Amino acid sequence: MRFRILSVLLALIATPLFAADHAHHGKPLEQRQAIRLNAEEKAHIHTEMRLFLAVSQKIVAAVAGNDMKRVAEAAREGGMAAAHDVPANLRKKLPLEFKKLGHATHMGFDDLARDADSLGDANHALKQLGQVMGNCVSCHALYRIETSKR
Ligand code: HEC
Known part of the structure; x- marks a missing residue:
């Protein structure tokens, strides 16, 4: 009996402690894959990202x-033409899926530009922007950068 009460008490105390480590539905808070980059490489990616945000705006x-x-x-x-050249060393550190999503984003903006010129259809452009930005969402959900010395 004593043991029963003790284990119930323990469970009551322990549950919120474990729960604090997990987001909704018991998943760990950080699920994104870490890409290890040095400070310069991280700055390169971040610069490209701020360009993406400015372009979308x-x-x-x-x-x-x-x-x-x-x-x-x-x-x-x-x-694509405006894509900054990715230094070979940085390129080697980027997962294939990351490169694919980055490529799809640049290509998507080129498609949008071409159609905006030839069709002049605002609604179509917004639809394309929605699709291009699906890449932003996917990639941000998958990856984060971890700064390393090398
Ligand atoms: C190929 C993957 C990928 C794509 C596609 C992508 N991002 Fe990012 N983005 C990242 C990563 C990785 C970071 C850095 C996260 C970190 O530092 O942990 C980032 C960071 C950013 C930041 C913060 C930059 C800073 O200086 O702090 C902005 C803003 C951003 N992205 C906007 C966008 C927008 C807008 C798009 C789409 C038009 C986009 N990104 C598409 C991977 C991507």
């Missing part, structure tokens, strides 16, 4: 202003 603003020429210009800034 410009596209939304230009669509809202129904200025499809400006939509095309903005999208092109995020396209």
Whole structure:
């Protein structure tokens, strides 16, 4: 009997302690895969990311202003031609899926630019932006950067 009470008490105390370590549904809080990069490589990725964010903002603003020429210009800034060359050393550290998602994002912005020029359809551009931004969401859910010395 004593033992029963003790184990119930222990369970009551322990459950919230374990739960604190886990997000909803018992999954660990941090599920993203760590990519180990040095400070310079991390800065390279972050710079590219801020460009992606700026491009997305410009596209939304230009669509809202129904200025499809400006939509095309903005999208092109995020396209393949504007992609910063990834140094070979950094490239080697990036998982294949990461590179695929990055590539798809640049290609998606190029498609958006081309269609904005040829079709001039604001609604279509927004639909494409929604698809391109699916890559942002997927990649952010999968990966995080861990800074290392090398
Ligand atoms: C191929 C993977 C990938 C794609 C695609 C991607 N991101 Fe990122 N993004 C990352 C990673 C990794 C980080 C850094 C996370 C960390 O530091 O732990 C990041 C960070 C960022 C940051 C923070 C930058 C800073 O200076 O702190 C912004 C803003 C961002 N992304 C915006 C975007 C937007 C907008 C898109 C889509 C248009 C996008 N990203 C697409 C992987 C990606």
